[in-house]
Amino acid sequence: MDPIRPPVENYANPKTCFFHVLFKAGALAFYILSTLFFNSFVIIFVVTVLLAALDFWVVKNVSGRILVGLRWWNEINDLGESVWKFESLDQESLARMNKKDSWLFWWTLYLAAAAWIVLGIFSLIRFEPDYCLIVGVCLTLSIANIVGFTKCRKDESDPAFKDLVEAVTLELSTNSIAANNVSSTLTVSIMLITRMPRSSSSSSQPRPLHLESHLPYSQHSVLYETCIAEGGHKAKMLALVQETLKIGVAVYKLGSIESADSLKFCRIQEVMLEKQLIGHKVDRSICAWFWDQVISQGDSFKGIVRRTYSTNKVHDIGQPTPATHPQLLKEGEITPGITTEEYISRRKRLLELLPENSLAVIAAAPIKMMTDVVPYTFRQDADYLYITGCQQPGGVAVLGHECGLCMFMPEATRHDVIWQGEVAGVDAALETFKAEKAHPLSKLRDILPGMIRGSSKLFHNMQTATPIYTELDDFQRAALTGKVKDLSNFTHELRWIKSPAELKLMKEAASIVCQGLLQTMLHSKMYPHEGMLAAKIEYESKMRGAQRMAFNPVVGGGSNGSVIHYSRNDQKIKNGDLVLMDVGCELHGYVSDLTRTWPPCGSFSSVHEELYNLVLETNKESIKLCRPGVSLRQIHNYSVEMLCKGFKEIGILKGSGSNSYHQLNPTSIGHYLGMDVHDSSNISYDRLLKPGVVITIEPGVYIPSIFDGPDSYRGIGIRIEDEVLITETGYEVLTGSMPKEVKHIESLLNNYSRGNGMEAQNNLEAASS
Template sequence: MHCVLRKLTNSISRSQFRTKIVGFRSYCSNKVVVDIGQPTPASHPKLLKDGEITPGISSDEYIERRKKLLDLLPEKSLAIIAAAPVKMMTDVVPYTFRQDADYLYITGCQQPGGVAVLGHDIGLCMFMPEVKLYDVTWQGQIAGVEAALDTFKADKAYPMRKLREILPDMLRGSSKLFHNTQTATSTYTELEAFQKLVYCNNVRDLSVYTHQLRWIKSPAELKLMKEAASIACQALLLTMLHSKTYPFEGMLAAKVEYECRMRGAQRMGFNPVVGGGPNASVIHYSRNDQKIKQGDLVLMDVGCELHGYVSDLTRTWPPCGSFSSSQEELYELILETNKRCVELCKPGASIREIHNYSVDMLQKGFKEIGLLKNGGSSSYHKLNPTSIGHYLGMDIHDCSMVSFDAPLKPGVVITIEPGVYIPSSYNCPERYRGIGIRIEDEVLITETGYESKVTNVVVTQVLTASIPKEVKQIESLLNNFCNGMGVENQNNMRATFS
């Protein structure tokens, strides 16, 4: 069959070739589905609809993204975005590949080895890796030139070996160049034409523009983010139930990842933080190798990735089933700060403003319970050195080029995550030492602020509202649902805590 296809391509045009192949396939008893190294509507009809590149995101939306990026780029400028590189764990074993967010946002291609070029005159030009029999044998098929044109809707496409021949002419015709510095590759940075632009100080970081576009999510993107949040909430809820019987950090990390993947997540957004007792006061604790002692709290910061979009939430609870008086005192302060800051999430506000409000509220609370003897910022930062939140989207800390002072707009998703992290050696009443508490929610900014399902009034939209955070809710969950109830029979649980 491959010989027949090669002969056809040599004698007919590309459009005629497609027509004849379709005709040829119509005589086959089994429909031929071409593997391009990632899901397509043809290979995964239950996952993608016709016209979609990413589940829920059409090729038209990708084309519109490219147009918006071109509108931001100066005249006679060029943008280069390279795919993320493969990173090796050992000499022959790679880490799990994750695509660069900007490359994925513009192309929809989930695979390594490509370079995308965007310009006013050329549109989107994709240089694609070439299929080698050895690689196909060991790693499977990959997207090539045909996939770039047919699936990713590039205006032009070439094999990677043509880059050094074609790209220099594009660069010489450009007065300014923007590229993704995080994934820059010597494939193009060593070109003489590129170096000349560097010498003339005409090379800039493209993320200044791509982050502006990615900051405000489309309805299709928000749908994926809501699904990612829902998956993480369901997984964490089941993990909370699991914690009373299996109070081990490693087991809880494994449980939440299992539940996320069973619900369709491709991977975790980051290594789960599972800090029991004093480990919870280590903000990005990731060892997850201790048993949680009776009476200690456990802090779990988790998130999963669904088709390129991530979730991020944190809950803190006592696996034993009840908060001590000192734990509850601190928890209620963090919870009230979380609620008040969520109420501030509306268009025109900024993360910086919300953060400053949280600092004032926590400083006052810490003083009242004896954690702070003075109002100095250095003393406060020993208890909480983190920001109240961050942007969320294709990356966990999304759109880093967008300032925290930027007024929030509808379609932006942020986290609200007040916390307190008290080292065991901290000079404070002994009952508070070694306690770490964080309560983190995802909040979608809408036209009127945020959405409440309870009142049916558009006030806020907390994407992680389904996971309990009230003290009584958590204790009821652990003490009532965990007693004699299998995790498979909890269909009514979400309604109880919604």
């Protein structure tokens, strides 16, 4: 093609071409003619620079992509560094670009810069420094685009890469390898790479590879079927190979260099290759196979990466990983105690429950603000954490039969990194959370609508939905047609039965809260204030490894104990009063829930003991019913019968109606427990219990101060709650280590108080002052 004369074909994108030229011409014309109409330098400066800036934006973000298939941009990488990115379409797509569009793009780009240079020379000759400033700004914008788009074409002009592509093309054209066999094509590509001259820093000679026997038959089959699905065309195979070779050549040239820059570059290239191969629907294991084989005759690339990770500079993704927190996570775990394989299994089981060709959208919990700059403590949405393992806010996960797990990750700015720390980005979604696809969250509005249109059913959690996707037109149209359903029916089904790994975490959380509440109980005489006891249980729980409390502790002294979810915790506890403490902690996403009631003074009164023993007996008998094949509803009904009978014998229940009973206990006997305190809330209490389900058993009596009955019973609240795991043969009480018998509680309190009498007296005096 003659570089001076334009091609004879028509423009493929006339509107884009028009705007590509418009702002360049506008900026130049206004600058040249403005002195005829304006005397104000400020107006000339503002309008000219504005037009030049508009031109810069149009070229960089619109015409560069459409007319020549190139783009460049700047971003902050996971290390917090400013990185310039340069991309181009694959060779096949570039070859299809309209030649006339490309000719116009490059000529106008260079001519505009040349025009500004000429105008700058005139300004210098005429000694007009002010106008030199305008020219300087406009010329800088023009040259920035020239440099950016020129770098985008760098790979196309790489002689080594061209030689390799020509060699592979020759292999394909001579049919020396099967045109339908991608694995053979990659093998030849790797052989060609290893025959290249290495960098001057390496003296070892490359040897030819013989890899066809190294690729398992199953991977052979995956690659073969992938190629057939793509049409089996050589051109498409070549495009895949070209993308592979671009990275292979760059990495191989590094030879045995192990500088920090080289290692960082290698790591970036590995991630790029994986994204590109996955983009071509090639199994992730093929990516690992490529890296194992391409460097297998020289320095081990995998070894280089391992050495990179073994240095003191460990990459932070905003949540614990085995590399950053080896004391918390073992290799292969995404969150403490839960492996990558378990997260993948959860996603597979969820897809098995969902109808064919359906799509599930799960949003991470957003950050909630206490004030304009102070956030509340963040807690992840349980469904999002259960499916992804990501503990960070703001993301959206999409799960489908075709796409697998696709994660849209928030991008952190340098300001975010400085003020809030690192976050997991697209790379972490692929590498740590093992998503099949990942995109910046900013791309959600471009990508998700197409996924919604391609699905027959759409599921999301209606209680935790976020406007970032519910405001999409395609989502709202799907909702209007009845296509949108509640996902929690399926996720709660999965979360209802706990895996061995989940049960281990729940047992640890139960142990922590038992130890913490025991210490709080023993110190309750020394700290006769609800707030002090709330602080004590939180301190004891966190000192034992809990990340947070599962809910605001209920510390009800005296009549406050009759308020079921009392949380003010602002009253002093009077001598002789009972204190009811309902507490739980969270350990790596799983919670505990425990309630005990006791007299800090060390002795139950006769009235307190009478009611307490009734609740205790109901607690123990209800636990005995816990086994597979029994429902929580059946256990509840049994507990109601026991309490009603006891209330009548004591004389505080008048009549036999349910209203009379509910005045003394309006609560259920218990609930399911897991990642949330009231876990799997969509599962009916009529469902028969199964092994692996964890429930609470928490009978109680709550007599208000305005109770129409004997004065001695007014203002009393008693609850005894335990966690119970349903096993194959019956049950296991996870909170069984926490005392609940009257004699045990009194013995513990009195023996401990005698040894700490002086400290107790000092605290009593401090609290009353």
